[in-house]
Amino acid sequence: MFDLLTIIGVGFVLGVRHATDPDHVIAVTTIVSRQQSIRHAGLIGILWGLGHTITIVLVGTGIIVFNLAIPTRVGLAMELAVGMMLIILGVLNLTGVTRWITERFTPEHAAGVVHAHVHQHGGESHVHTHAHDADAHLGLEENPQGPWQQFLEKLGLYQLLRPLAVGIVHGLAGSAAVALLVLTTIHDPRWAVAYLLVFGLGTIAGMMVITMLMGVPFAYTGQRFANFNRGLGIASGVISVAFGLFITFQIGFVDGLFTSHPTWTPH
Numbered sequence: 001m002f003d004l005l006t007i008i009g010v011g012f013v014l015g016v017r018h019a020t021d022p023d024h025v026i027a028v029t030t031i032v033s034r035q036q037s038i039r040h041a042g043l044i045g046i047l048w049g050l051g052h053t054i055t056i057v058l059v060g061t062g063i064i065v066f067n068l069a070i071p072t073r074v075g076l077a078m079e080l081a082v083g084m085m086l087i088i089l090g091v092l093n094l095t096g097v098t099r100w101i102t103e104r105f106t107p108e109h110a111a112g113v114v115h116a117h118v119h120q121h122g123g124e125s126h127v128h129t130h131a132h133d134a135d136a137h138l139g140l141e142e143n144p145q146g147p148w149q150q151f152l153e154k155l156g157l158y159q160l161l162r163p164l165a166v167g168i169v170h171g172l173a174g175s176a177a178v179a180l181l182v183l184t185t186i187h188d189p190r191w192a193v194a195y196l197l198v199f200g201l202g203t204i205a206g207m208m209v210i211t212m213l214m215g216v217p218f219a220y221t222g223q224r225f226a227n228f229n230r231g232l233g234i235a236s237g238v239i240s241v242a243f244g245l246f247i248t249f250q251i252g253f254v255d256g257l258f259t260s261h262p263t264w265t266p267h
Helices: 002-019 022-032 038-066 072-095 097-105 147-155 157-185 189-224 226-254
Strands: 114-121 124-131
Touching (some): 002 189, 022 038, 022 226, 072 226, 157 189, 189 226
Antiparallel strands (some): 114 124
């Protein structure tokens, strides 16, 4: 029982700590910079943590259970992907492409979008679908929607998939280090995999809190101080590009991915 409690406690705490790594915080800050809802920001953190956990568990289990060895260049390439991703996120944010994609693929912003109105008839609530584009009415039926469906429709598919994909990339970069660390302290593969799962839950919880905290200034200034809010978005994009370039240079030339003598120590 003590071993189980130790694994749960240490794994969860280290997972929360892992969520605070600078590249993680910068990535999710760039994503939530266009959010005006703290609740949506928290969901973004959960999805990022879920994507991160999926990769950590899959790759980590392969290393722990099947003794998979990751070649040096492959390991460096996985870490390089984080730097490239930060650059792309920053550029998309700075050029306004992120805003365009958000408005294009978020239902509540799309032109001619079908949305719902709640009406009272005889003391009972009914949901009626409605669209400003007359063609959008074709084939519509009056179907009741629960809060969860309304929430997902308001957020949009793009907003759900983006943090999940970013988390998966981050998980690739950190999976080898986490798995090798577990192997040095936990020799039973079952306990080691259990540790990875708890570590992932800690990462999800930690990132949810971080994104909600990061979302506060953007949500507060979005409605009240448009220029300042725009400045925060630009700053997050610049930081993301700068840190991505730093990681790319570090992996490519200092660690030698782009040279003939690469060296890689998972961290």
